[in-house]
Amino acid sequence: MTKPFIALDWGTTSFRAYRVSAQGEITDQTAAPEGIMAVMDGKFEDVLEHHIGAWDKTLPIIASGMVTSRQGWVECPYLDCPAGADELAKAITLHTTTSGRKVHFITGLHHNSTSITHDVLRGEETQVIGSLKNGATHFVTPGTHSKIIAVENSRIASFATYMTGETFGLYRNHSILGRLMAGDAPDEATFKQGVEKAFADPAGILHLLFSTRTLGLFNAIKPESLSSYLSGLLIGQEVAHATKHHSKTANYQVLGSAAVGANYVAALKMAGFNVTLGDPLCGVYGQRIIAEKAGVI
Amino acid sequence: MTKPFIALDWGTTSFRAYRVSAQGEITDQTAAPEGIMAVMDGKFEDVLEHHIGAWDKTLPIIASGMVTSRQGWVECPYLDCPAGADELAKAITLHTTTSGRKVHFITGLHHNSTSITHDVLRGEETQVIGSLKNGATHFVTPGTHSKIIAVENSRIASFATYMTGETFGLYRNHSILGRLMAGDAPDEATFKQGVEKAFADPAGILHLLFSTRTLGLFNAIKPESLSSYLSGLLIGQEVAHATKHHSKTANYQVLGSAAVGANYVAALKMAGFNVTLGDPLCGVYGQRIIAEKAGVI
Numbered sequence: 303m304t305k306p307f308i309a310l311d312w313g314t315t316s317f318r319a320y321r322v323s324a325q326g327e328i329t330d331q332t333a334a335p336e337g338i339m340a341v342m343d344g345k346f347e348d349v350l351e352h353h354i355g356a357w358d359k360t361l362p363i364i365a366s367g368m369v370t371s372r373q374g375w376v377e378c379p380y381l382d383c384p385a386g387a388d389e390l391a392k393a394i395t396l397h398t399t400t401s402g403r404k405v406h407f408i409t410g411l412h413h414n415s416t417s418i419t420h421d422v423l424r425g426e427e428t429q430v431i432g433s434l435k436n437g438a439t440h441f442v443t444p445g446t447h448s449k450i451i452a453v454e455n456s457r458i459a460s461f462a463t464y465m466t467g468e469t470f471g472l473y474r475n476h477s478i479l480g481r482l483m484a485g486d487a488p489d490e491a492t493f494k495q496g497v498e499k500a501f502a503d504p505a506g507i508l509h510l511l512f513s514t515r516t517l518g519l520f521n522a523i524k525p526e527s528l529s530s531y532l533s534g535l536l537i538g539q540e541v542a543h544a545t546k547h548h549s550k551t552a553n554y555q556v557l558g559s560a561a562v563g564a565n566y567v568a569a570l571k572m573a574g575f576n577v578t579l580g581d582p583l584c585g586v587y588g589q590r591i592i593a594e595k596a597g598v599i
Numbered sequence: 600m601t602k603p604f605i606a607l608d609w610g611t612t613s614f615r616a617y618r619v620s621a622q623g624e625i626t627d628q629t630a631a632p633e634g635i636m637a638v639m640d641g642k643f644e645d646v647l648e649h650h651i652g653a654w655d656k657t658l659p660i661i662a663s664g665m666v667t668s669r670q671g672w673v674e675c676p677y678l679d680c681p682a683g684a685d686e687l688a689k690a691i692t693l694h695t696t697t698s699g700r701k702v703h704f705i706t707g708l709h710h711n712s713t714s715i716t717h718d719v720l721r722g723e724e725t726q727v728i729g730s731l732k733n734g735a736t737h738f739v740t741p742g743t744h745s746k747i748i749a750v751e752n753s754r755i756a757s758f759a760t761y762m763t764g765e766t767f768g769l770y771r772n773h774s775i776l777g778r779l780m781a782g783d784a785p786d787e788a789t790f791k792q793g794v795e796k797a798f799a800d801p802a803g804i805l806h807l808l809f810s811t812r813t814l815g816l817f818n819a820i821k822p823e824s825l826s827s828y829l830s831g832l833l834i835g836q837e838v839a840h841a842t843k844h845h846s847k848t849a850n851y852q853v854l855g856s857a858a859v860g861a862n863y864v865a866a867l868k869m870a871g872f873n874v875t876l877g878d879p880l881c882g883v884y885g886q887r888i889i890a891e892k893a894g895v896i
Contacts, residue, residue, distance in 0.1 A: 372816075417803060418796075418810035420817045446775075447809065463809040465774075472769040477762075478743075499715075505801035505840045506714060508833065512744065512760040513715035519669075520717045536805065543802045 305599040307362045308354060309586040310405070312369035313337050313425060314446065319354050320586050321361070328586065330357070338374045346375035347399050359403050362598050364589040366408040367425035370395075378409035380422060385411055386457035387431050387588075391595035406598050408589065413460050421463050423449050425585070429557045430458055432588030433580050438555035440548065441580070442570070444562045446471075450544040464540040467562075473511065473532055482518035483532075484525035488561070490568065492527040496534020497541070497569045504542040510535055533565060541569040548575075555580045602896040604659045605651060606883040607702070609666035610634050610722055611743065616651050617883050618658070625883065627654070635671050643672035644696050656700050659895050661886040663705040664722035667692070675706035677719060682708055683754035684728050684885075688892035703895050705886065710757050718760050720746050722882070726854045727755055729885025730877050735852035737845065738877070739867070741859045743768075747841040761837040764859075770808065770829055779815035780829075781822035785858070787865065789824040793831020794838070794866045801839040807832055830862060838866040845872075852877045 309320040315337035321330040332353050341349050346369070370378040378395045395407040410424030426443045433441060434456055441451040446468045451461040473479045474486075499510055514532045517523040523531050545552070554577040556566045563579045570577040581587070593599040606617040612634035618627040629650050638646050643666070667675040675692045692704040707721030723740045730738060731753055738748040743765045748758040770776045771783075796807055811829045814820040820828055842849070851874040853863045860876045867874040878884070890896045 417800060418807060418813060419819065420813040421809070422813060422816070462806050464805040465808050466805055468774055469805060469808075472773055476769055476773050477765055503714060503840075505804075505836070505843075507802075507804060508761045508763055508766060508837055509759050509840060510715060511762050511766075512718070516715060516717035516719060519719070522716065539802070540805055543806060546802075 304590065304594050305362070307364055307590070307593060307599045308357060309589045310350075310363050310365040310369070311367050311425065311585050312365060312374070313367040314339055317349070317353060320583075321357055322586060322590065326587075326590055328583070338368050338371070344375075347401070350399070350403075351401060359401060362593070363403055363405040364408065364593045364599070365405055366428040366585065366589060370407045370409050371424055376405075376407050378407050380410055380412035383411055383413045383461070384454065384457040384459045385427070386455075387592050387595050389457075390427060390431065390592045394592070394596045394598065404598075406593060406596070408592055411458060411461070413462075415460075415462065417462065421461060423451075423461060423463065426451060426461075426557075427458055428588035428592065429580075429585045430588065431591055432584035432586065433555060433557060436555055436578070436580065437553065438578070439553045440555075442554060442556045442558075442566050444556065444558040444566050448540060450540075462544060464544065466536050466540045470533055470536050473514075474529060479511065479514045479528070479532060482515065482525055483528045486529040487526060488565075489527040489530040492523060493530040493534040493565060494568065494572065495523075496531040496536075497538035497572055498534075500535050500538030501542050501573070504539050507535065507539045534569075537565050537569045541566070541573050545570070545573055545575065550574050552576075554578070557584055601887065601891050602659070604661055604887070604890060604896045605654060606886050607647075607660050607662040607666070608664050608722065608882050609662060609671070610664040611636055614646070614650060617880075618654055619883060619887065623884075623887055625880070635665050635668070641672075644698070647696070647700075648698060656698060659890070660700055660702040661705065661890045661896070662702055663725040663882065663886060667704045667706050668721055673702075673704050675704050677707055677709035680708055680710045680758070681751065681754040681756045682724070683752075684889050684892050686754075687724060687728065687889045691889070691893045691895065701895075703890060703893070705889055708755060708758070710759075712757075712759065714759065718758060720748075720758060720760065723748060723758075723854075724755055725885035725889065726877075726882045727885065728888055729881035729883065730852060730854060733852055733875070733877065734850065735875070736850045737852075739851060739853045739855075739863050741853065741855040741863050745837060747837075759841060761841065763833050763837045767830060767833050770811075771826060776808065776811045776825070776829060779812065779822055780825045783826040784823060785862075786824040786827040789820060790827040790831040790862060791865065791869065792820075793828040793833075794835035794869055795831075797832045797835030798839050798870070801836050804832065804836045831866075834862050834866050838863070838870050842867070842870055842872065847871050849873075851875070854881055855879075
C-alpha cells in the first residue's frame with residue numbers, strides 16, 4: 303500500500319505544499335508567494351520549515367518544479383525526451399535536510415528541439431504524468447513560460463516553450479500598451495477578437511500588438527477590455543503556431559488555473575480542437591505515481 | 600529665398616533642436632533626454648526656453664514628433680494617407696509662445712490599415728519627406744515603435760508600426776532573458792543567427808524567444824552575445840513580416856542612428872533587398888521642405 307507523503311510544488315514565484323494520506327487524499331495544504339527567486343542565500347530549508355514545520359518530519363517529501371533548477375535548492379540534471387513515469391522515478395534525487403526530512407526531487411526534461419535546439423521544463427512533466435489517465439494527446443500548461451507538450455505511449459515525446467505569460471506581463475506592466483488599460487476583468491468577446499486577429503496573421507505579432515494601443519486611442523475597444531484583447535493576441539499567436547502541424551483529431555487538455563486555463567480552452571476550441579480543462583491537483587497525482595514507482599512511498 | 604529657422608524634433612524620450620541658416624546649414628544644435636514624457640504639468644515652453652533660450656526669438660520654429668500628440672504640447676489631428684509635403688504644409692498648426700516665438704507644428708499621419716484598422720505615426724512623415732530625393736520606395740524608421748513606410752508618387756501611401764524597439768527593451772531589461780546577458784556590445788554574426796532563426800519561422804517568435812535563454816544556459820551562445828541574438832530575432836521577425844508582400848525590386852532606406860540602422864540594413868540585405876542607410880538629419884531637411892511649401896520660412 304502506498305504511504306502518506308508531503309507533496310511539494312516549488313516554482314519560480316510560488317510555494318505550495320500538500321499533506322497527502324495513504325489513500326491519496328489531501329489532508330492539509332499551504333501556499334505562499336515565496337517562489338525560489340524569493341529565497342535568499344540558499345535558505346530553502348528555513349523557508350520549507352517555516353511553512354510546513356508542523357507536519358510530521360518522518361513523511362517523505364516529493365518535490366518538483368523549478369526547485370530542481372540551477373537557481374533552486376538541489377540542481378538535478380535534465381532527462382531527455384521521450385520520458386515517462388518510469389524514467390522520472392529512476393532519476394529521483396534524494397536530499398536529507400538537517401532536520402532529518404527526506405526530500406525526493408523529481409527532475410525536469412530536456413527536448414532536442416528542431417526549432418530552438420534546446421528546450422526545457424521543470425514541474426510540468428509531473429503534472430502531465432498525473433493527467434495521463436484522461437487520454438489527451440497534447441497538454442498545455444499556461445504560465446510565465448507556457449508549454450505545449452505531446453504525449454505518445456504514456457511518455458512525454460516532445461514539447462515547446464512559449465514566453466506567453468511573461469510577455470503578457472511585460473506589455474501589461476511595463477509598456478505603452480498598459481497605459482490605456484483600466485483593470486483586467488475578463489471580457490470573453492474581446493479576448494476572442496484578439497485570438498482571431500492573431501490566427502489570421504500569426505507572423506505579424508509585433509505589428510498586431512500595436513493595435514492594442516490604436517484601438518484604444520480610437521475608442522474601438524474600451525479601456526476595461528484592452529487587457530483581454532492583449533491576452534487574446536498573445537494566446538492566439540501561441541495556439542496558432544503550436545498547433546499548426548497537429549491533426550484536428552489531437553485531443554488537448556489544459557493544465558492550469560480555471561481563469562487562465564479557460565482562455566486557452568477557448569482559443570483551442572476556436573482552432574478546431576477537442577479540449578478539456580484538467581485537474582488543478584494533477585501535479586500531486588503525478589508526484590504520487592512517480593514516487594510510488596520509485597518505491598519511496 | 601528660404602529664411603533661417605529653428606528645427607525642433609521633440610519625441611517621446613528625447614529633445615533635439617537645430618538652428619538652421621537660410622542656406623540650410625546647421626549653425627548650432629542641442630539635445631537632451633528630455634522627451635515629452637519627462638515634461639511635467641504641461642511646461643513645454645519652459646523646457647524649450649531652457650534648451651534654446653539663447654537663440655533668436657524671431658526665428659520661426661518648425662516642430663515635429665510626438666510633441667503634436669495628445670500627450671504633447673499642441674495636439675494636431677492626424678492627416679490620412681496618402682499624404683506628402685503639400686498636405687503636411689497645409690495642415691501646419693501655428694502656436695505663439697508667451698515669449699513671442701512662433702512654433703509651426705507638423706502633424707502626423709493616420710493609415711486605414713487592413714491589418715490593424717488604425718495605424719499612426721508622428722515625426723517619421725517629416726523624415727521621409729526629407730529623404731525622398733534618394734529614390735527609395737520604402738523607408739524604415741527604427742525606434743521604440745519602428746515604422747515600415749511605403750512611398751508612391753512622392754507621398755506616403757501606407758505604413759505599419761512594429762513594437763520592435765520597445766519589445767527589445769522589455770525583454771532585455773525586465774524579463775528572464777536579460778538575466779544571462781553580459782552587456783550589449785554588437786556581435787554581427789550572432790545577430791544574423793537570430794535573424795535567420797526568425798526568417799525561418801516568423802510566426803514562432805514567442806517560442807523562438809525562449810532560445811535566448813536555453814542557448815545561453817547550454818553555452819551555445821556566450822553571455823556577451825545574447826543581446827545581439829535577441830535583437831536579431833526581433834528585427835528578423837519584423838523584416839520577415841513587413842517585407843513578405845514586397846517585390847524584390849523594392850528599394851529600402853533605413854532612417855536612424857548608425858548603430859541601430861546597421862542592424863536593419865543587415866537584416867534587409869539578408870532578405871534580398873537593396874537597402875541604404877539614410878541621412879541622420881533627414882528630419883531637419885523634411886521640416887525645411889514642408890515649412891518652405893507652407894510659406895513660413
